[in-house]
Amino acid sequence: MxxxxxxxxxxxxxxxxxxxxxxxxxxxxxxxxxxxxxxxxxxxxxxxxxxxxxxxxxxxxxxxxxxxxxxxxxxxxxxxxxxxxxxxxxxxxxxxxxxxxxxxxxxxxxxxxxxxxxxxxxxxxxxxxxxxxxxxxxxxxxxxxxxxxxxxxxxxxxxxxxxxxxxxxxxxxxxxxxxxxxxxxxxxxxxxxxTRPLATLTALGKVLQTLEFHAGGQIATISVTREVGEYAQNTEGFINYPRTVEGVEVAIMFKEAEDKNVRVSLRSKNIDVSSIALSFGGGGHMRAAGCTVTGSLKDAQAKVVTAVTEALDRTPL
Ligand SMILES: [Mn+2]
Structure with missing residues (x-):
């Protein structure tokens, strides 16, 4: 009610x-x-x-x-x-x-x-x-x-x-x-x-080396392997770095979790990422959303980047 x-x-x-x-x-x-x-x-x-x-x-x-x-x-x-x-x-x-x-x-x-x-x-x-x-x-x-x-x-x-x-x-x-x-x-x-532990900052350095761009630079992704994620202790805020790159509309972080799951965080400047997250069983807000995709890091990246690319194609910016 x-x-x-x-x-x-x-x-x-x-x-x-x-x-x-x-x-x-x-x-x-x-x-x-x-x-x-x-x-x-x-x-x-x-x-x-x-x-x-x-x-x-x-x-x-x-x-x-x-x-x-x-x-x-x-x-x-x-x-x-x-x-x-x-x-x-x-x-x-x-x-x-x-x-x-x-x-x-x-x-x-x-x-x-x-x-x-x-x-x-x-x-x-x-x-x-x-x-x-x-x-x-x-x-x-x-x-x-x-x-x-x-x-x-x-x-x-x-x-x-x-x-x-x-x-x-x-x-x-x-x-x-x-x-x-x-x-x-x-x-x-x-x-x-x-304030964060030194390990978190060191891990951020490693994660930033995974930075990749798709859809003509409109999508920026970073990836966190299980090993780096555990070492980092906390990866909150990491996604804000790819989001700051000139020309990026959607930033995505892929984080390897237990049971072959990949936790995906999405941040956008304008397009609705909550509906994309929802299509993978997740949810959130229009400009900040998340979901969990079963499979390898590579599988999750391919699936989610494709969905975001399609959403960008549909949305005149
Ligand atoms: Mn809240």
């Missing part, structure tokens, strides 16, 4: 115990939104458990409360509501779905959201799920503490490339200014997010 902010607020007010979760391979928006909602609901006297079916990348561990995020165990959680944030379908939350017995509330901003929950609030105009949580807090009259401000600022800033991407709106900037007034310090948050 489609919900307004007021009706989501009423559902949360009526619940006494809740589990909050987000997607696997958690990013800043996912974690910041989960943590902010946790702090807000705990302050309202709720019993709240955070569960994410994955490891938390080191760069996000500065956010207050992150150490309280658990993984779904074999035990069943019976509670009044399972709140799923920043995830567009039931598979995206891994084993959490099976571990929690409760009506599902989904708050998200992905265009590809399949409306899998019992109650949903989806706004694909929002730059981040964090923006939606802030609007929900306004409805709930939740006090924006410094902890909440840090988490929501991180959520919003990371999903709009620190206010550089096309999803940045005047209200994104107003939200950021407001969160700063509530105690978020952008320079300190940026420093935490930009």
């Amino acid at each position: 489609e919900m307004s902010f007021a009706s989501i607020a009423a559902l949360l007010a009526a619940a006494r115990s809740l589990v909050i979760t987000g997607h696997v391979h958690p990013d800043g928006d996912c974690l910041g939104s989960v943590l902010a909602l946790y702090h807000g609901l705990v302050a309202a006297g709720k019993k709240v458990q955070m569960l994410i079916d994955d490891d938390i990348p080191a760069m996000y561990r500065f956010m207050p409360g992150v150490e309280l995020i658990g993984k779904p165990a074999d035990a069943k959680f019976v509670c009044d509501a399972l709140v799923v944030l920043d995830a567009s379908d039931a598979e995206r939350i891994g084993k959490v779905g099976a571990a929690v017995e409760a009506p599902v509330i989904n708050i998200d901003h992905h265009t590809s959201n399949v409306k899998f929950a019992d109650y949903w609030l989806i706004d694909s105009q929002a730059a981040a799920t964090g923006e939606l949580i802030l609007r929900l807090f306004r409805e709930m009259k939740t006090e924006i503490t410094e902890d909440i401000a840090i988490c929501l600022y991180t959520a919003i800033a990371t999903d709009c490339g620190f206010f550089k991407y096309a999803n940045t709106s005047p209200s994104t900037l107003r939200d950021a200014a407001y969160l700063m007034e509530c105690g978020a310090q952008p320079h300190l948050i940026a420093e935490q997010l930009d």
Whole structure:
């Protein structure tokens, strides 16, 4: 059932115990939104458990409360509501779905959201799920503490490339200014997010050597083998480098994963890559999307580059 902010607020007010979760391979928006909602609901006297079916990348561990995020165990959680944030379908939350017995509330901003929950609030105009949580807090009259401000600022800033991407709106900037007034310090948050192990930078050097161009220079690809991916620890942000090359419309990163799967990230300047990702069983946003392709790195490259080339041919730029 489609919900307004007021009706989501009423559902949360009526619940006494809740589990909050987000997607696997958690990013800043996912974690910041989960943590902010946790702090807000705990302050309202709720019993709240955070569960994410994955490891938390080191760069996000500065956010207050992150150490309280658990993984779904074999035990069943019976509670009044399972709140799923920043995830567009039931598979995206891994084993959490099976571990929690409760009506599902989904708050998200992905265009590809399949409306899998019992109650949903989806706004694909929002730059981040964090923006939606802030609007929900306004409805709930939740006090924006410094902890909440840090988490929501991180959520919003990371999903709009620190206010550089096309999803940045005047209200994104107003939200950021407001969160700063509530105690978020952008320079300190940026420093935490930009700090990486030397191995990650060394791996970036290797990955950039795989740079290839297709479709007359409109497509730039990079590839991460399993070995380099493990050594790198974190490859987030690598895709931004091919995207900066003059003439590139779509940047693609292929990353070898377990079970002969290749994880594909797509970033575009204008064309809709979310529909391309969707055709491979993935999803995302118009200019930032992803999918998983089974096969070798070479197979995945051939299939996805062909699909993107066709999409470019169809789209007058
Ligand atoms: Mn997001």
